[in-house]
Amino acid sequence: MHPTQEAVPTRVIGLISGTSVDGIDAALVEISGTELDIKVELLAGVTYPYPAELRERILAVGAGVAISMAELAEIDDAIAQVFAQAAQNIQISHQPATLIGSHGQTVYHRPPMDREMGKKTTPYSLLPTPHSPLGYSLQLGRGALIAHLTGITTVSNFRVADIDIGGHGAPLVPRVDAYLLSHPQEGRCIQNIGGIGNVAYIPPQNGDWLSKIRAWDTGPGNSLLDLAVEHLSAGAKTYDEDGNWAASGTPCHPLVEQWLNQDYFHLPPPKSTGRELFGVTYLHQCLKDAQAYQLNAADLLATLTELTAASIVHSYRTFLPEMPQRVLLCGGGSRNLYLKRRLELLLPSIPVLTTDEVGLSADFKEAIAFAVLAYWRLLGIPGNLPTATGAPQEVLLGEIHQSHYSVLRHEQ
Structure with missing residues (x-):
């Protein structure tokens, strides 16, 4: 057209x-x-x-x-x-x-x-x-x-x-990502972390590169974290600034593995989701699951943050044609320093930056x-x-x- x-x-x-x-x-x-x-x-x-x-x-x-x-x-x-x-x-x-x-x-x-x-x-x-x-x-x-x-x-x-x-x-943003954030030689994942996480995999700009772009909602972003913070603080807080509260805790990895068995994470793209799945009801189930591990508030937030990071990496390893050479974060979750560190640890050989660092506002x-x-x-x-x-x-x-x-x- x-x-x-x-x-x-x-x-x-x-x-x-x-x-x-x-x-x-x-x-x-x-x-x-x-x-x-x-x-x-x-x-x-x-x-x-x-x-x-x-x-x-x-x-x-x-x-x-x-x-x-x-x-x-x-x-x-x-x-x-x-x-x-x-x-x-x-x-x-x-x-x-x-x-x-x-x-x-x-x-x-x-x-x-x-x-x-x-x-x-x-x-x-x-x-x-x-x-x-x-x-x-x-x-x-x-x-x-x-x-x-x-x-x-x-x-x-x-x-x-x-x-x-x-x-x-x-997701509707990947076509914009393709023209604003692609690279001639480098495959990139543009990872938005809003209430829900979504990724756009942008291959290097050569051949029929546009048709090789893949994108989908990876799962929860900040939604569960914000709901948990509000619940755990009795309404005094609405989000975990810089991820500091979660950073003071220890993630429970067996619980994360249990949560990653949820059907959505294994459904192949194209796929999309929202608060209808990863919302209040889901949080209550997470809280119920966590009782067996006797987690304190910081540990629970660290574990929910780990779910966001682990679900993103699980998505990449399961559904991408190849791992990216660079990950560029954007959205409110890109300011969660603890979440960013967890992604860096789970993707040890891949630079994790923000879109700010390549000239496009992450916020x-x-x-x-x-x-x-x-x-x-x-x-x-x-x-x-x-x-x-x-x-x-x-x-x-x-x-x-x-x-x-x-x-x-x-x-x-």
Whole structure:
């Protein structure tokens, strides 16, 4: 598919709130080029916390608390409003953007029924009903309202087009990773550690390299750690800063090995997951399993952190065509120094760096990616990678919402 518009330098805002519901990551970038020649300059990156009450409501919905359709609409609009405010705030002291790419807030994700495992994928469902052969993913924070409030054309709902043709709708960032972080001679794993971990294996840039990219969700990232910290601190803390609490404990390796027997870790890619599997219920099972080992709080956090690290390495050794020559971390988990050290120990011959060290912000890479996906959407460039999502073909990602704000303002 060829671009439908000329690629000119464009100022774009990327917005995303991840599985951890930490807040809205906003990135203001200037983009030029198209694919191999694409250039992205980060002008500003800021994380805007959710209002505490809204965050609690989002976490409750994600945990399966029943709400009415009226409440769902209210939360949808409330998320859009804080996303729009983030977009407006990040432009202060900068030339205005002409486009927004908003991932929104995922509150539910169900992968498609695996053709080989069939109904064995039931951990994703709480209902005794047959699985649809198509997946389902719901991101709140509707793009039409963001466009209306900001006066800026907004692309949103990126996952649907891939899901509609049989893909997982995740992970969506690998195509962006391929063009921003690939290397002529070096195979790389780009490992995002948000609430859920996901990897993109990018082979060296030669031959039909794009078709050899592999990507999937590796399992829990920060989600279990954050839930455990909140539980163990009786709500006094929401995350383990730098991994310091976990670093004061000792991981229980037999327990990690037990947890790695979970079906998801052995399901071959393409695959995706979320809090529906690695959430509160899973944590409670982990706490129950840990009772036999009489772990203290620090040991438990160290063991859960080890699960994140071990599941990442298990994924590489089990499903990659070959081990990478370098691992580049991004996302909130890249700041967890203890987690990074554990990965380094489990991958002794492979350098483990962050994307900061190769020129792309580790904190805002995901927000930057959705700015790029929005830019590609306007140019008519596909955003998914079938080898990552399992879709049968490339498709345009995202729904375009034109703004009529300037017209409305003029009429007032």
